[in-house]
Amino acid sequence: MxxxxxxxxxxxxxxxxxxxxxxxxxxxxxxxxxxxxxxxxxxxxxxxxxxxxxxxxxxxxxxxxxxxxxxxxxxxxxxxxxxxxxxxNASAIRFDFQWDDINLISLSEEARVIQHEEVHAQSQLLKYNLNNLSPRQYEAIVLRFYDELSYAEIADLMQVNEQSVRNLIQRGLEHLRQYARLVISSFVFLMSVL
Known part of the structure:
Protein backbone atom coordinates (compact mmCIF):
# COMPACT_ATOMS: atom_id res chain seq x y z
CA MET A 1 0.00 0.00 0.00
CA ASN A 89 -25.27 -10.10 19.83
CA ALA A 90 -24.08 -12.16 22.86
CA SER A 91 -21.83 -14.45 20.90
CA ALA A 92 -18.11 -14.98 21.23
CA ILE A 93 -15.60 -13.81 18.65
CA ARG A 94 -13.98 -16.73 16.88
CA PHE A 95 -12.07 -17.51 13.75
CA ASP A 96 -13.85 -19.01 10.77
CA PHE A 97 -10.97 -21.19 9.76
CA GLN A 98 -11.77 -24.69 8.65
CA TRP A 99 -9.54 -26.78 6.48
CA ASP A 100 -12.13 -29.22 5.22
CA ASP A 101 -11.64 -28.22 1.59
CA ILE A 102 -7.87 -28.46 1.54
CA ASN A 103 -6.29 -29.92 -1.57
CA LEU A 104 -3.04 -31.78 -1.14
CA ILE A 105 -0.52 -32.26 -3.94
CA SER A 106 -1.88 -34.81 -6.37
CA LEU A 107 0.27 -37.84 -6.92
CA SER A 108 0.03 -40.07 -9.97
CA GLU A 109 -3.03 -42.29 -10.09
CA GLU A 110 -0.96 -45.37 -9.32
CA ALA A 111 0.72 -43.75 -6.30
CA ARG A 112 -2.61 -42.43 -5.06
CA VAL A 113 -4.14 -45.89 -5.11
CA ILE A 114 -1.14 -47.38 -3.30
CA GLN A 115 -0.95 -44.65 -0.67
CA HIS A 116 -4.61 -43.65 -0.28
CA GLU A 117 -4.67 -44.41 3.43
CA GLU A 118 -1.44 -42.50 4.05
CA VAL A 119 -2.61 -39.41 2.19
CA HIS A 120 -5.95 -39.48 3.99
CA ALA A 121 -4.20 -39.75 7.36
CA GLN A 122 -1.85 -36.85 6.49
CA SER A 123 -4.76 -34.73 5.32
CA GLN A 124 -6.59 -35.34 8.57
CA LEU A 125 -3.45 -34.54 10.56
CA LEU A 126 -2.95 -31.27 8.66
CA LYS A 127 -6.55 -30.23 9.29
CA TYR A 128 -6.16 -31.15 12.93
CA ASN A 129 -2.94 -29.15 13.33
CA LEU A 130 -4.21 -26.05 11.54
CA ASN A 131 -7.50 -26.08 13.40
CA ASN A 132 -5.62 -26.52 16.67
CA LEU A 133 -3.73 -23.28 16.37
CA SER A 134 -5.31 -21.03 18.93
CA PRO A 135 -7.44 -18.25 17.45
CA ARG A 136 -4.93 -15.72 18.81
CA GLN A 137 -2.00 -17.58 17.18
CA TYR A 138 -3.82 -17.72 13.89
CA GLU A 139 -4.80 -14.04 14.06
CA ALA A 140 -1.23 -12.99 14.89
CA ILE A 141 0.23 -15.12 12.07
CA VAL A 142 -2.25 -13.74 9.53
CA LEU A 143 -1.62 -10.14 10.57
CA ARG A 144 2.16 -10.59 10.46
CA PHE A 145 2.65 -12.60 7.29
CA TYR A 146 -0.47 -11.95 5.22
CA ASP A 147 -1.26 -8.36 6.16
CA GLU A 148 2.38 -7.44 6.87
CA LEU A 149 1.74 -5.51 10.06
CA SER A 150 4.63 -4.90 12.44
CA TYR A 151 4.81 -6.64 15.80
CA ALA A 152 4.03 -3.34 17.51
CA GLU A 153 0.93 -2.80 15.36
CA ILE A 154 -0.27 -6.34 16.00
CA ALA A 155 0.27 -5.86 19.73
CA ASP A 156 -1.79 -2.67 19.70
CA LEU A 157 -4.50 -4.29 17.60
CA MET A 158 -4.73 -7.40 19.78
CA GLN A 159 -4.33 -5.35 22.96
CA VAL A 160 -1.34 -7.33 24.25
CA ASN A 161 2.33 -6.47 24.59
CA GLU A 162 4.76 -6.93 21.72
CA GLN A 163 6.54 -9.88 23.35
CA SER A 164 3.23 -11.72 23.65
CA VAL A 165 2.70 -11.27 19.90
CA ARG A 166 6.16 -12.61 19.18
CA ASN A 167 5.46 -15.60 21.45
CA LEU A 168 2.09 -16.30 19.80
CA ILE A 169 3.63 -16.26 16.34
CA GLN A 170 6.64 -18.32 17.38
CA ARG A 171 4.47 -21.00 19.03
CA GLY A 172 2.08 -21.14 16.10
CA LEU A 173 4.90 -21.48 13.59
CA GLU A 174 6.60 -24.14 15.71
CA HIS A 175 3.34 -26.09 15.78
CA LEU A 176 3.14 -25.92 11.98
CA ARG A 177 6.86 -26.72 11.59
CA GLN A 178 6.44 -29.93 13.58
CA TYR A 179 3.69 -30.97 11.20
CA ALA A 180 5.78 -29.99 8.16
CA ARG A 181 8.66 -32.17 9.37
CA LEU A 182 6.29 -35.11 9.64
CA VAL A 183 4.87 -34.56 6.16
CA ILE A 184 8.30 -34.12 4.55
CA SER A 185 9.69 -37.26 6.17
CA SER A 186 6.59 -39.20 5.08
CA PHE A 187 6.86 -37.83 1.55
CA VAL A 188 10.55 -38.76 1.32
CA PHE A 189 9.71 -42.25 2.55
CA LEU A 190 6.89 -42.59 0.02
CA MET A 191 9.14 -41.50 -2.83
CA SER A 192 11.83 -43.98 -1.82
CA VAL A 193 9.27 -46.82 -1.76
CA LEU A 194 7.83 -45.91 -5.16
Whole structure:
Protein backbone atom coordinates (compact mmCIF):
# COMPACT_ATOMS: atom_id res chain seq x y z
CA MET A 1 0.00 0.00 0.00
CA UNK A 2 1.15 3.51 -0.73
CA UNK A 3 1.44 5.33 2.59
CA UNK A 4 1.62 8.74 0.90
CA UNK A 5 -1.57 8.08 -1.04
CA UNK A 6 -3.35 6.96 2.14
CA UNK A 7 -2.22 10.08 3.99
CA UNK A 8 -3.32 12.35 1.12
CA UNK A 9 -6.74 10.69 1.02
CA UNK A 10 -7.00 11.00 4.80
CA UNK A 11 -6.25 14.69 4.58
CA UNK A 12 -8.87 15.11 1.84
CA UNK A 13 -11.47 13.27 3.96
CA UNK A 14 -10.76 15.65 6.83
CA UNK A 15 -11.50 18.50 4.39
CA UNK A 16 -14.87 16.97 3.42
CA UNK A 17 -13.99 15.21 0.15
CA UNK A 18 -16.45 12.31 -0.33
CA UNK A 19 -14.52 11.08 -3.37
CA UNK A 20 -11.42 10.61 -1.18
CA UNK A 21 -13.49 8.53 1.25
CA UNK A 22 -14.65 6.33 -1.63
CA UNK A 23 -11.07 5.91 -2.85
CA UNK A 24 -9.83 4.98 0.62
CA UNK A 25 -12.67 2.48 0.87
CA UNK A 26 -11.79 0.96 -2.51
CA UNK A 27 -8.12 0.67 -1.53
CA UNK A 28 -8.76 -1.14 1.74
CA UNK A 29 -12.12 -2.93 1.57
CA UNK A 30 -10.79 -6.30 0.36
CA UNK A 31 -8.08 -6.49 3.01
CA UNK A 32 -10.51 -5.37 5.71
CA UNK A 33 -13.07 -7.95 4.60
CA UNK A 34 -10.45 -10.73 4.60
CA UNK A 35 -9.28 -9.74 8.06
CA UNK A 36 -12.84 -9.40 9.34
CA UNK A 37 -13.77 -12.87 8.10
CA UNK A 38 -10.78 -14.32 9.90
CA UNK A 39 -12.05 -13.05 13.25
CA UNK A 40 -15.78 -13.40 12.70
CA UNK A 41 -17.74 -16.05 10.78
CA UNK A 42 -20.76 -13.78 10.31
CA UNK A 43 -20.36 -12.28 6.82
CA UNK A 44 -23.17 -9.77 7.30
CA UNK A 45 -21.66 -8.53 10.55
CA UNK A 46 -18.25 -8.08 8.90
CA UNK A 47 -19.75 -6.19 5.95
CA UNK A 48 -21.80 -3.97 8.25
CA UNK A 49 -18.80 -3.30 10.47
CA UNK A 50 -16.71 -2.21 7.48
CA UNK A 51 -19.47 0.14 6.38
CA UNK A 52 -19.76 1.51 9.91
CA UNK A 53 -16.02 2.19 10.08
CA UNK A 54 -16.21 4.33 6.95
CA UNK A 55 -19.45 6.00 8.04
CA UNK A 56 -17.72 6.97 11.28
CA UNK A 57 -14.76 8.33 9.31
CA UNK A 58 -17.14 10.60 7.47
CA UNK A 59 -19.21 11.46 10.52
CA UNK A 60 -16.17 12.44 12.60
CA UNK A 61 -14.03 13.84 9.79
CA UNK A 62 -13.44 17.15 11.57
CA UNK A 63 -12.14 15.39 14.68
CA UNK A 64 -9.86 12.90 12.92
CA UNK A 65 -6.22 12.97 13.89
CA UNK A 66 -3.72 11.66 11.36
CA UNK A 67 -2.60 8.19 12.44
CA UNK A 68 0.89 6.84 11.75
CA UNK A 69 -0.61 4.04 9.66
CA UNK A 70 -4.01 4.42 8.00
CA UNK A 71 -4.21 0.67 7.37
CA UNK A 72 -3.53 -0.09 11.04
CA UNK A 73 -6.14 2.46 12.08
CA UNK A 74 -8.72 0.81 9.81
CA UNK A 75 -7.88 -2.70 11.06
CA UNK A 76 -8.09 -1.61 14.69
CA UNK A 77 -11.38 0.21 14.08
CA UNK A 78 -12.83 -2.83 12.31
CA UNK A 79 -11.70 -5.18 15.06
CA UNK A 80 -13.22 -2.98 17.78
CA UNK A 81 -16.46 -2.65 15.81
CA UNK A 82 -16.75 -6.42 15.26
CA UNK A 83 -16.05 -7.19 18.92
CA UNK A 84 -18.57 -4.57 20.02
CA UNK A 85 -21.28 -5.89 17.69
CA UNK A 86 -20.47 -9.50 18.49
CA UNK A 87 -20.76 -8.81 22.22
CA UNK A 88 -24.00 -6.98 21.59
CA ASN A 89 -25.27 -10.10 19.83
CA ALA A 90 -24.08 -12.16 22.86
CA SER A 91 -21.83 -14.45 20.90
CA ALA A 92 -18.11 -14.98 21.23
CA ILE A 93 -15.60 -13.81 18.65
CA ARG A 94 -13.98 -16.73 16.88
CA PHE A 95 -12.07 -17.51 13.75
CA ASP A 96 -13.85 -19.01 10.77
CA PHE A 97 -10.97 -21.19 9.76
CA GLN A 98 -11.77 -24.69 8.65
CA TRP A 99 -9.54 -26.78 6.48
CA ASP A 100 -12.13 -29.22 5.22
CA ASP A 101 -11.64 -28.22 1.59
CA ILE A 102 -7.87 -28.46 1.54
CA ASN A 103 -6.29 -29.92 -1.57
CA LEU A 104 -3.04 -31.78 -1.14
CA ILE A 105 -0.52 -32.26 -3.94
CA SER A 106 -1.88 -34.81 -6.37
CA LEU A 107 0.27 -37.84 -6.92
CA SER A 108 0.03 -40.07 -9.97
CA GLU A 109 -3.03 -42.29 -10.09
CA GLU A 110 -0.96 -45.37 -9.32
CA ALA A 111 0.72 -43.75 -6.30
CA ARG A 112 -2.61 -42.43 -5.06
CA VAL A 113 -4.14 -45.89 -5.11
CA ILE A 114 -1.14 -47.38 -3.30
CA GLN A 115 -0.95 -44.65 -0.67
CA HIS A 116 -4.61 -43.65 -0.28
CA GLU A 117 -4.67 -44.41 3.43
CA GLU A 118 -1.44 -42.50 4.05
CA VAL A 119 -2.61 -39.41 2.19
CA HIS A 120 -5.95 -39.48 3.99
CA ALA A 121 -4.20 -39.75 7.36
CA GLN A 122 -1.85 -36.85 6.49
CA SER A 123 -4.76 -34.73 5.32
CA GLN A 124 -6.59 -35.34 8.57
CA LEU A 125 -3.45 -34.54 10.56
CA LEU A 126 -2.95 -31.27 8.66
CA LYS A 127 -6.55 -30.23 9.29
CA TYR A 128 -6.16 -31.15 12.93
CA ASN A 129 -2.94 -29.15 13.33
CA LEU A 130 -4.21 -26.05 11.54
CA ASN A 131 -7.50 -26.08 13.40
CA ASN A 132 -5.62 -26.52 16.67
CA LEU A 133 -3.73 -23.28 16.37
CA SER A 134 -5.31 -21.03 18.93
CA PRO A 135 -7.44 -18.25 17.45
CA ARG A 136 -4.93 -15.72 18.81
CA GLN A 137 -2.00 -17.58 17.18
CA TYR A 138 -3.82 -17.72 13.89
CA GLU A 139 -4.80 -14.04 14.06
CA ALA A 140 -1.23 -12.99 14.89
CA ILE A 141 0.23 -15.12 12.07
CA VAL A 142 -2.25 -13.74 9.53
CA LEU A 143 -1.62 -10.14 10.57
CA ARG A 144 2.16 -10.59 10.46
CA PHE A 145 2.65 -12.60 7.29
CA TYR A 146 -0.47 -11.95 5.22
CA ASP A 147 -1.26 -8.36 6.16
CA GLU A 148 2.38 -7.44 6.87
CA LEU A 149 1.74 -5.51 10.06
CA SER A 150 4.63 -4.90 12.44
CA TYR A 151 4.81 -6.64 15.80
CA ALA A 152 4.03 -3.34 17.51
CA GLU A 153 0.93 -2.80 15.36
CA ILE A 154 -0.27 -6.34 16.00
CA ALA A 155 0.27 -5.86 19.73
CA ASP A 156 -1.79 -2.67 19.70
CA LEU A 157 -4.50 -4.29 17.60
CA MET A 158 -4.73 -7.40 19.78
CA GLN A 159 -4.33 -5.35 22.96
CA VAL A 160 -1.34 -7.33 24.25
CA ASN A 161 2.33 -6.47 24.59
CA GLU A 162 4.76 -6.93 21.72
CA GLN A 163 6.54 -9.88 23.35
CA SER A 164 3.23 -11.72 23.65
CA VAL A 165 2.70 -11.27 19.90
CA ARG A 166 6.16 -12.61 19.18
CA ASN A 167 5.46 -15.60 21.45
CA LEU A 168 2.09 -16.30 19.80
CA ILE A 169 3.63 -16.26 16.34
CA GLN A 170 6.64 -18.32 17.38
CA ARG A 171 4.47 -21.00 19.03
CA GLY A 172 2.08 -21.14 16.10
CA LEU A 173 4.90 -21.48 13.59
CA GLU A 174 6.60 -24.14 15.71
CA HIS A 175 3.34 -26.09 15.78
CA LEU A 176 3.14 -25.92 11.98
CA ARG A 177 6.86 -26.72 11.59
CA GLN A 178 6.44 -29.93 13.58
CA TYR A 179 3.69 -30.97 11.20
CA ALA A 180 5.78 -29.99 8.16
CA ARG A 181 8.66 -32.17 9.37
CA LEU A 182 6.29 -35.11 9.64
CA VAL A 183 4.87 -34.56 6.16
CA ILE A 184 8.30 -34.12 4.55
CA SER A 185 9.69 -37.26 6.17
CA SER A 186 6.59 -39.20 5.08
CA PHE A 187 6.86 -37.83 1.55
CA VAL A 188 10.55 -38.76 1.32
CA PHE A 189 9.71 -42.25 2.55
CA LEU A 190 6.89 -42.59 0.02
CA MET A 191 9.14 -41.50 -2.83
CA SER A 192 11.83 -43.98 -1.82
CA VAL A 193 9.27 -46.82 -1.76
CA LEU A 194 7.83 -45.91 -5.16
Missing amino acids: DLTKDLNLWSEIRCGNKHALAQLYDLHVKALYNYGRKICPNTALVEDAIQDVFIDLWRYQQKLATPVSIRFYLYASLRRRIIKEDQR
